[in-house]
Structures are given as structure tokens and as C-alpha cells.
Amino acid sequence: MYRGRLGIWKAARLASQLPPDGAVGRATEGEGFTITDHLLLTVIDYLAGANWQRANSGLARTKQSKPPEPVRRPGDAKAKLAITAAQIEAWRQRKAETSGRG
16 A cells, blocks of 8 residues: 555455454454354353253242353453352362372
């Protein structure tokens, strides 16, 4: 473009044809997912919900399993790992037991 061989409109048209999951698509859109990918994730969520509903039909609310979590989408905040002090202490005890067995 800077040499005068490629006009601005031709460059824009070429850039619009780049795949959304490529480097330019991820840099401009931030996700690299196509509309097809988003629709497929939605279908997966609905199927998981329908299977959960079918598996828990007729059960008391206290006996039902937890509803399924939706599939993580690009841009969603990553789930933070929450570890309690009791879990750390239990891990230390297991570690001490296994190292003392040798």
C-alpha cells in the first residue's frame, strides 16, 4: 500500500476476507470465534440442559443433581480456583502419610 500499488479500498476488501480465527481476526475481534462456533456452543448448552431436565424429572427437588454449567465462551472471566485452609491442611496430611510409608 505504501508503494502505491495497492489502493485503500482493495486493502480493505482483502482484509475483510481474512478468517475470523486468524491473527488479525483475534486482534480486532478479540475472540476468534465465528458465528457458527457460538451457535454450536448454544446447542451444546441446550442439550445439556435438556438431558439434565430429563434425568431429574419426577425426583424431589432435594434429590435432583445440580444443573449443568454453560460451556465457557471467549471473553468470559476465567473461573478462579478457590482453595480453603481445610483443603490445604488435608493435602499436607495426605502428603505426610504417603511420604512416611516408604
